[in-house]
Amino acid sequence: MIVRTLQEAEQSERRVVSDNWESTRMLLKQDNMGYSFHITTIYAGTETHIWYQNHFESVYCISGEGEIETLADGKVYPIRPGTLYNLDQHDEHLLRASSELKLACVFNPPLNGLEVHDENGVYPLEADAVA
Known part of the structure; x- marks a missing residue:
């Protein structure tokens, strides 16, 4: 069985901070x-x-x-508490936070732990793992 608290994970290498977000x-x-399962915060007033x-x-x-705005068709979807969205087509998108967003995220395949977006908004398939 795996048991972790958000508080202890936030005090470890499992907390990754970028310009517009932390996960x-x-x-x-x-x-x-x-x-992989993540609790992610998107900072207010940002676009990613x-x-x-x-x-x-x-x-x-x-x-x-x-x-969230999908770039292929320009559709904009509001996000608020209780909203679930699924990137099932590898959808290229812009994520905008009008206020601080707290999100629960699931990735398949799982992340190794230290991924950040590259210049195209992509996570590498294999990145460095946390200790």
Whole structure:
């Protein structure tokens, strides 16, 4: 059984901070669950270009408000508590936070732990793992 608290994970290498967001990776590839699970905060007033070419992601909004715009068709979807969106087509998108967003995220295949977006908004398929 794997038991972790968000508080202890936030005090470890599992907390990854970038310009527009921070993500605490609660479950990673090394945990052998077949997916990774993250609690991610998107900072208020930011826009993040994301294009997970190597991963599928499901995102559930815990708190805050924002929107996601899919670049292929320009559709804009509001995000607020209780919203679930799924990037099932490797959708290139912009994620905008009008207030701080707290999100629960699941990735398949699982992340190793230290991934950050490259210049195209992509996470690499294999990145360095946390210790």
